[in-house]
Amino acid sequence: MEARDQVAKTAAELTSAMARLRARLRAESEPRVMPWTWSQLTILGRIIENGPTTVSDLARAEHVRRQSMAETVAVLRADGLIGAEPDPDDRRKAVISVTEKGLALSTTIPAAREKWLAATMAELLDSRECEVLLEAASIVNRIAQHKD
């Protein structure tokens, strides 16, 4: 197969595989037992990982509009998982950071959220395949964050 075809085929396979796994994860998740959505917990994780930030910065990093990110952040804030304070240096900004409650939650909930995926992976994959996925995740992150 030619290199250009290889890339095109991989791009197509990757997007459809992602869509299927995403749908399967939704099908396997039990919304009743968890008050927070996938997106909300992902953003909580990113705030914890990268430290205090602003809605606009988060929106840029995740490639969504400020308004969309503000919605997600508002839920986390209403539930007391994150807090917001005006930036003393630039009063347009509101700096958001994780609270004790948010930090405590992040150590217990994500495990439950990915329970089905982790269990299925453990059942289905050998350690080499697991490593392939981990490297793939790193490559995908690199692609997603690439500046043109």
Added chain:
Amino acid sequence: MEARDQVAKTAAELTSAMARLRARLRAESEPRVMPWTWSQLTILGRIIENGPTTVSDLARAEHVRRQSMAETVAVLRADGLIGAEPDPDDRRKAVISVTEKGLALSTTIPAAREKWLAATMAELLDSRECEVLLEAASIVNRIAQHKD
């Protein structure tokens, strides 16, 4: 790292990487020039790839409800990309299949849809990394379709 931690970490990295790439693809797509959505074209592709089928079968394969899939299929049908006929053997079923128009479209549009992704991959990745992604896609498909 212990094997169980390895799996949990990979599951977490994979889901967040997928979410980021998905968001980036949405940000890079230009909806103005294309009247069909991502999901609709994905389903069209699957119908072409796997041949004539029913709404319920498609819904099972993609892990969504019949009603959700019916919505997607209805748009494709209204635009003449697919057709539907009652199954003579089982009159509950409606067999859907691709039309000439749908087939013609599928050879031109998907390339445009994944244009940014393919171009970025070609720029960023060497051939080994490309192969890692292709294998990862195959593994992800296996996980998504695994029966418990």
Added chain:
DNA sequence: CGGATATCAGACCTACTGACATTG
């Protein structure tokens, strides 16, 4: 005044659940 930040309002896409008629 131009640029960035935040927020309000309205819309759309893609799922979901529940209820129903038809057929096997």
Added chain:
DNA sequence: CCAATGTCAGTATGTCTGATATCC
């Protein structure tokens, strides 16, 4: 009578665009 298919109706989530006010 029970199971499967398809469809109608209503709802939720997460995104979008457009408009507005505030601040640098």
